[in-house]
Amino acid sequence: MPDSDLYEELKKLRRGRGVDRRDLGRYIGPEIRRRCRLAAGEKEIRIRPAVVAMLADLTAGLAPDLQRAAQLAFGLDRDFRLATLADRESRLADLQRVSVRTARRRMNDALAAMALAGDDAPEPAEGPAAGSGWRVSSLRALFRLDTGTPELYEMRTVTATREIDEITIRIGLPEAPAGVGPPEVDVLFGARIRAVEHRDGGNSQKVVLELPERMFPGDEHELWLRVVLPPGQPTWSHYAIVPLDPCESGMVRVRFGAEPPKEVWLIDEVPYPDLGERPDGRQVLEPSALGEVVREFHGLREGYGYGVAWTGLSVSSGHVER
Structure with a gap:
């Protein structure tokens, strides 16, 4: 054993x-904390995604x-988040059609291999310059399908993780037919558009937003973004918040x-x-008398979607990804 x-x-x-603990920070040691670049007193919402990514x-x-x-050993699979390691050993034995003893040995072999891989891996990047320099702590979105073309409003509260004076937001859309222009992007308050870059061969944009003043680590700032899709722009039949960093809370409202x-x-x-x-087993939602559906989310995880999906809509449907 290593x-x-x-x-x-x-x-x-x-x-x-x-990893499926409410107080995960109490169970990670200094070596894992160092490899995940987690500071002392880091919020739980930052700890879990960092540890999961490392694993x-x-x-x-x-x-x-x-x-x-x-x-299964670490509880990474959301379908097998069982209360004890012994429970997960038994489940692995069932899944792989082996004895519990063999399942336990495979978990131990995996643990040893992971430790060796970690010891051989490059040292984690140091210094505050790594990463985007900010994260979204709250995002409240309104996606309107009752307008001439779909419109999206996103109110974000961002938190600086290093010294910054701008942030970059990406707007993703399916490839548009020839002749369809780019989305109209505007900032209603909290920032000014510094640059817009279009992706070749598609209709996605990278929007660089100039902040009203320099932000320092821990500073929070609120801004409101508006996106109007052009006529003929294909979209998806769902709207979802997909955080690129951990997000404390989100709200999605779709107006049909x-x-x-x-x-x-x-x-x-x-x-x-x-x-x-x-x-299968999806949770069906009933729009209100105004044709609206709204849901709130907490503890959003990186790479996962949170929002609303639909089918059988008679107007252009879709979403703009975060």
């Missing part, structure tokens, strides 16, 4: 509920059976108007690649 601090901390982390990196090179063993779709359902912690799916 003789390292990382091995011992990973061994402790997989006990109990693994995903450590398991990426494992053989499929060991990778699956690691996912007088003719709502045949079915509307909730998107709640759905992996980004699955946003276009119509899953």
Whole structure:
């Protein structure tokens, strides 16, 4: 077995509920904290995504059976978030049709391989310059489908993680037919558009926003973005917040108007690649008398979607990704 601090901390982390703990920060040691670049007193909403991302990196090179063993051992699979490591060992034994003893050995082998991979990995980047320099702590979105073309309003509260004077927001859309112009982007308050870059071969944009004053780590700032889609622009039949960084809270309101779709359902912690799916067991939502659906979310995870999906809509449907 590896003789390292990382091995011992990973061994402790997989006990109990693994990463599915409310107080995960109490169960990670200094080596994991260093590798995840987590400061002392870091908020829980920042800790979990960082630890999950680190574990995903450590398991990426494992053989499929060991990778699956690691996912269950640490509680990474949302379908198998069981209360104890022993419960997850039994579930792995059932899934791989082996004895519990063999399942336990595979989890131990996966743990050892992860520790070795971590010891061989490059040192994490130091210094505050890494990353975008900011994160969204709250996002409240209104997506209107009762207008001439779809309109999106996003009110964001951003938190600086290093010294910054601008932020960059990406607007993603399906490729448009020839002759369809770009979306109209405007900032209603809180920033000024410094530059707009269009992606070649598509209709997506990268919008650089100039802040009214320099922000320092921990500073918060609110801004309101408006996006109007041009006629003929294809869209998706859902709107979802997909955080690129942990997000403390989000709210999605979709206004369908007088003719709502045949079915509307909730998107709640759905992996980004699955946003276009119509899953079995979906939670169906009923639009209000105004043709609106609204839902609030808390503790949003990186790479997962939170919002509303629909089918059978008689007008152009879609969403603008964050």
